[in-house]
Structures are given as structure tokens and as C-alpha cells.
Amino acid sequence: MNQEKLIKAGFKIKNNSTELEIPKSLLKRYNNLPIEYLTFLKNFEEITNEDDTAWFNLIKEFNGNSESEFKWNEFELLSLEWSEDDNEELKVITGFWNHHIPIILSVKDEYQFLAISLEKEKYGEIVHGTEPEFENIKKVCNNFNELIDLLEKKELKNIV
Numbered sequence: 389m390n391q392e393k394l395i396k397a398g399f400k401i402k403n404n405s406t407e408l409e410i411p412k413s414l415l416k417r418y419n420n421l422p423i424e425y426l427t428f429l430k431n432f433e434e435i436t437n438e439d440d441t442a443w444f445n446l447i448k449e450f451n452g453n454s455e456s457e458f459k460w461n462e463f464e465l466l467s468l469e470w471s472e473d474d475n476e477e478l479k480v481i482t483g484f485w486n487h488h489i490p491i492i493l494s495v496k497d498e499y500q501f502l503a504i505s506l507e508k509e510k511y512g513e514i515v516h517g518t519e520p521e522f523e524n525i526k527k528v529c530n531n532f533n534e535l536i537d538l539l540e541k542k543e544l545k546n547i548v
Contacts, residue, residue: 403432421504514534514535
């Protein structure tokens with residue numbers, strides 16, 4: 389079902405030939421990921437938009453096996469680098485990313501991402517952040533399934 393919606397949205401998709409195992413390091417850092425996202429992760433090798441300027445972080449990205457120049461947590465790393473002399477800011481950045489898993493990265497127009505919030509009060513919400521302050525986010529929708537529907541309707545063209 390998700391695959392058909394993403395194809396309709398204009399994404400290029402490569403399926404996994406076998407169901408992949410979620411990296412233990414990812415599950416250790418994000419031990420409360422929504423089940424619909426975990427199920428989604430296991431089924432795809434690659435999902436990119438038509439011009440390869442936006443892509444889903446999938447198992448090969450989380451394993452560090454992607455050919456992309458961007459790491460799955462590239463924007464977290466950039467924020468940490470930009471704030472390297474401010475210990476309080478470093479704590480804020482790390483705390484933010486420990487509760488927000490980036491699921492789509494985009495370099496369309498600017499560096500931006502969509503993430504799943506794992507914060508108690510906002511659990512499962514999809515949020516959007518952009519450079520230069522990636523941690524200054526806005527809510528996009530309530531959950532991963534709603535995100536797929538928004539993508540199918542091409543309502544997030546400014547991102548993907």
C-alpha cells in the first residue's frame with residue numbers, strides 16, 4: 389500500500405529482496421520507534437524523489453552502507469559542528485536528536501528534513517526542520533501513515 393502511494397507521489401523505489409534487520413545501534417538510540425515505521429524500513433532498499441534531491445533514510449543509511457555523501461544524521465552532525473564551543477547548546481542539540489529520528493533528508497532548495505518525534509507529548513508526530521537551525525521545527529502531521537498520504541497527494545513538494 390505504501391509503495392503504491394509513494395510511486396504515485398513520484399518516488400523511485402527499490403525493494404529489498406529479503407526483509408532486512410533493523411540495526412541494533414538504531415534501536416538502542418531510538419528504542420520506541422512506531423511499529424508502522426519499523427515495518428516500512430524492512431521492506432525497501434532505496435526511495436528517492438525523481439531528481440534525487442530527497443530520500444528516505446532506510447536500513448542501508450542507518451548501517452552506513454549508503455553511497456550518499458550524506459550520513460543519515462548529517463544535519464545533527466552539522467548542528468553539533470556549528471555549536472562546538474557552546475556546551476549548553478551541544479546538550480540541547482543532542483537532546484533534540486535523541487527524540488527525533490530523521491526519516492527523509494532533502495537538499496531541494498535548502499537542507500531540510502522530516503523526522504518522527506519520539507517525545508512523550510508529541511509521540512509519532514512528523515516534524516519538518518530546515519537549515520540553519522535544524523532543531524527549530526514545525527509539525528507536518530500526526531503520524532507516519534498521514535505523512536505517506538500527504539506525499540501521495542503531493543502536498544509536500546517544497547520538501548520532496
